[in-house]
Amino acid sequence: MQDTIRHNLKQLEKNSGRIIITAHHKPDGDAMGSSLGLYQYFKNAGIDSKVIVPTDYASNLNWLPGNKDVKIYEENTESCDADIANAAYIFCLDFNALTRINEMGKMVRASSATIIMIDHHQNPEDFDHERFVEIGASSTCELIYRYINEHLDSTFVDEKVGQCIYTGLITDTGSFRFSSTTSTTIRTAADLMDLGVVPDKIYRSLFDQNRLERLQLLGHLLSNNLEIIEDGKIALGYLSLQDVERFNIITGDTEGFVNYGLGISGVKMSALFIDRGPIVKMSFRSTDTFPCNIFSSENFNGGGHKNAAGGASHENLQQTIDKFKAAIKNYRAYL
Ligand SMILES: [Mn+2]
Structure with a gap:
């Protein structure tokens, strides 16, 4: 203290x-x-x-x-x-x-x-x-x-x-x-x-205050835009600019989405990428030892807590996801 x-x-x-x-x-x-x-x-x-x-x-x-x-x-x-x-x-x-x-x-x-x-x-x-x-x-x-x-x-x-x-x-x-x-x-x-x-x-x-569009957006994310990589230990979700527009996303709509990845059996770390036009916003969540804050500060100019951190990228969505997939390999010891 x-x-x-x-x-x-x-x-x-x-x-x-x-x-x-x-x-x-x-x-x-x-x-x-x-x-x-x-x-x-x-x-x-x-x-x-x-x-x-x-x-x-x-x-x-x-x-x-x-x-x-x-x-x-x-x-x-x-x-x-x-x-x-x-x-x-x-x-x-x-x-x-x-x-x-x-x-x-x-x-x-x-x-x-x-x-x-x-x-x-x-x-x-x-x-x-x-x-x-x-x-x-x-x-x-x-x-x-x-x-x-x-x-x-x-x-x-x-x-x-x-x-x-x-x-x-x-x-x-x-x-x-x-x-x-x-x-x-x-x-x-x-x-x-x-x-x-x-x-x-x-x-x-x-x-219990969802707009219907928010739940539909979540359905879309889970059905179409979620990948499980690294032997089932990483969940990677994304929302493109098109998704953001199509579902008319407003402030707070994507709050908590990143946690759904952690709900999958075996997943130790969940990442969510949201394309906001000039930047891609990222959220990272983990259980146990995976240090989201260190991973984020070393790769995506971000920070936060050990089990919850954020980051941002000025590269486009696909480049950012590719960079994530390459970077995460260096953190396998934590998974
Ligand atoms: Mn707080």
């Missing part, structure tokens, strides 16, 4: 109205859950803050308490820049490199605010002043709950805060099944249930 928090609730109170909460671009359940959980917590404590995220996010997160107050940087740049310039505290949640918040990173770097990083990813950059970081923790939401308990005042955590935090717990742990799930994760979930959080309701709000 890297805990260099020096501020307290009183100091935040004094700076009410000058507190920004932000998270990585295309924020996921953990990023939005931690941001809105902290926002709601501050609201309960009588402290005014603003959530500004770089880009939009999947619509299955729109039910989160406080969602209507979120500002999207790329849609409202001028007003967000003014907020950031005026900030006394900036909370950076669920990311550890300013490039993860796109253009907004420049404003954050230039600001005179105290920057607080709360995160669980590897290799944090050094742009913060105070941090509450545990690499490998299940989720930023779990860390937000601990940060509130250890540094602020837990009496302002209510059911709404709990719904947000619970969202990050289950989205980042694949509903408590990934190896990052610890007894602390489960204890946090139990505490939130005691506050009134209803797990099955949150699960349905998050996951």
Whole structure:
């Protein structure tokens, strides 16, 4: 645990109205859950803050308490820049490199605010002043709950805060099944249930919200665009630009697709390639020892966690897949 928090609730109170909460671009359940959980917590404590995220996010997160107050940087740049310039505290949640918040990173770097990083990813950059970081923790939401308990005042955590935090717990742990799930994760979930959080309701709000096109896209991926290589140990799926257009993919539609490969008996590593025009986006997932983050950083300028990482390629889809197939041979010892 890297805990260099020096501020307290009183100091935040004094700076009410000058507190920004932000998270990585295309924020996921953990990023939005931690941001809105902290926002709601501050609201309960009588402290005014603003959530500004770089880009939009999947619509299955729109039910989160406080969602209507979120500002999207790329849609409202001028007003967000003014907020950031005026900030006394900036909370950076669920990311550890300013490039993860796109253009907004420049404003954050230039600001005179105290920057607080709360995160669980590897290799944090050094742009913060105070941090509450545990690499490998299940989720930023779990860390937000601990940060509130250890540094602020837990009496302002209510059911709404709990719904947000619970969202990050289950989205980042694949509903408590990934190896990052610890007894602390489960204890946090139990505490939130005691506050009134209803797990099955949150699960349905998050996951049983598919557009029909999304499930059809998944059907297409599994039926036509999935290869099993390396003696059944690698699942490789892809979506071409044509697929992206034909199924009218919107933000969040491909979330979780990469995990289906890991569901195949014998598969140790699953890779998904999505052609986004100028770049091919990649997701890697593994079980046990295969180091997705090392593989990605050594071959595809990416990074992340050992069992979950991302990457990007400026070559075309076919070239990228060929490069992957060649590169993976050097990692057979992990399979
Ligand atoms: Mn996270």
